[in-house]
Amino acid sequence: MNASVTVRVPAKVNVQLSVGPLRDDGYHDLVNVFHAVSIFDEVEAKESESVKVSVEGEWADQVPLDEGNLAVQAARALAKHAGRSYGVELVIRKTIPVAGGMAGGSADAAGALLACNELWGLGLPLEDLMEIAGDLGSDVPFSLLGGTAVGTGRGERLSQVEMGGTFHWVFAVADGGLSTAKVYAECDRLREVSGEQVAGLQGNQALLDALRIGDAAGLGAELTNDLQAAALSLRPSLAQTLAVGTELGALGAIVSGSGPTCAFLATSAEHARALAEALSAADVCRTAVPTSGPAPGAQLI
Numbered sequence: 503m504n505a506s507v508t509v510r511v512p513a514k515v516n517v518q519l520s521v522g523p524l525r526d527d528g529y530h531d532l533v534n535v536f537h538a539v540s541i542f543d544e545v546e547a548k549e550s551e552s553v554k555v556s557v558e559g560e561w562a563d564q565v566p567l568d569e570g571n572l573a574v575q576a577a578r579a580l581a582k583h584a585g586r587s588y589g590v591e592l593v594i595r596k597t598i599p600v601a602g603g604m605a606g607g608s609a610d611a612a613g614a615l616l617a618c619n620e621l622w623g624l625g626l627p628l629e630d631l632m633e634i635a636g637d638l639g640s641d642v643p644f645s646l647l648g649g650t651a652v653g654t655g656r657g658e659r660l661s662q663v664e665m666g667g668t669f670h671w672v673f674a675v676a677d678g679g680l681s682t683a684k685v686y687a688e689c690d691r692l693r694e695v696s697g698e699q700v701a702g703l704q705g706n707q708a709l710l711d712a713l714r715i716g717d718a719a720g721l722g723a724e725l726t727n728d729l730q731a732a733a734l735s736l737r738p739s740l741a742q743t744l745a746v747g748t749e750l751g752a753l754g755a756i757v758s759g760s761g762p763t764c765a766f767l768a769t770s771a772e773h774a775r776a777l778a779e780a781l782s783a784a785d786v787c788r789t790a791v792p793t794s795g796p797a798p799g800a801q802l803i
């Protein structure tokens with residue numbers, strides 16, 4: 503048994519998010535092309551008699567410290583799977599924005615699964631952890647896997663996408679988050695009002711080809727997010743953030759998942775740095791962060 507284990511887990515952006523009709527269980531079927539990016543939370547797991555959590559970093563005050571914390575839920579779910587009442591002290595070092603559409607809570611849950619599996623010496627294979635992850639949240643399996651992957655079902659059934667290079671991104675982080683459930687509900691409401699019929703869900707071949715050959719311009723042209731209209735309806739100021747990034751030369755601009763973070767695709771690392779500076783100066787976001795993808799999934803460090 504190790505006395506302490508630390509895991510690093512990436513944030514994500516959805517480069518295609520196609521949303522089907524509301525299911526009877528309250529979820530939506532998706533075609534969800536996830537792409538992990540190099541913004542990471544760290545989850546440290548230390549020996550302890552009981553399950554405890556603390557959070558450090560810029561976003562710490564927005565993260566619950568009780569049973570609502572997804573990392574705590576993950577530790578408990580893993581102990582239950584193992585049939586034991588293990589304890590753990592979890593320390594989350596948060597860099598991923600909270601309620602930002604970048605799967606921050608899911609990252610911490612994935613980190614806790616991997617760290618506790620190691621701390622408790624369980625030796626469960628990734629496929630078992632992925633199974634537990636899917637019950638914790640639709641995005642949690644991808645946080646374990648990382649890279650780029652197509653998610654179907656609720657987004658929890660994953661198949662990895664072959665990748666041909668590195669993409670350079672800027673994330674414009676907003677003040678205040680958006681509730682994922684409310685954004686899905688707003689998507690349903692807007693569809694009801696407009697009478698829009700949801701067509702069959704399928705992967706966009708041009709997008710998958712652009713990912714495969716590392717074609718940033720091709721990827722930028724094909725970015726789509728069915729939740730974007732709903733996020734803009736709930737947070738109209740995001741329209742200006744997207745417009746400014748586009749005017750500043752982004753190859754593509756999109757709301758990240760359920761928002762309110764906006765993602766911009768750049769031509770190079772240098773372009774991403776310049777774009778981030780210009781977005782910050784334009785005063786259309788709280789902060790703009792240059793980064794790249796794909797990033798690896800949850801990893802012991």
Ligand SMILES: C[C@](O)(CO)[C@H](O)COP(=O)(O)OP(=O)(O)OC[C@H]1O[C@@H](n2ccc(N)nc2=O)[C@H](O)[C@@H]1O
Nearest residue numbers: 528529530532639640641642656657682683686759760
């Ligand atoms: C928007 C995305 O981040 C895109 O990757 C995900 O679809 C959301 O994944 P998540 O945050 O892990 O969401 P969950 O914790 O599974 O679900 C939160 C809520 O989002 C809605 N939800 C989520 C996933 C899905 N396929 N359909 C949904 O309608 C449901 O109202 C659900 O109660």
Ligand SMILES: Nc1ncnc2c1ncn2[C@@H]1O[C@H](COP(=O)(O)OP(=O)(O)OP(=O)(O)O)[C@@H](O)[C@H]1O
Nearest residue numbers: 571572600601602603604605606607608610641682
């Ligand atoms: N470890 C955690 N980190 C962040 N938020 C957490 C955590 N555990 C529980 N939460 C709760 O979950 C809510 C959603 O946070 P999260 O950062 O996962 O949103 P998100 O990035 O928009 O999710 P997604 O992109 O998966 O839809 C927060 O408002 C917070 O109350």
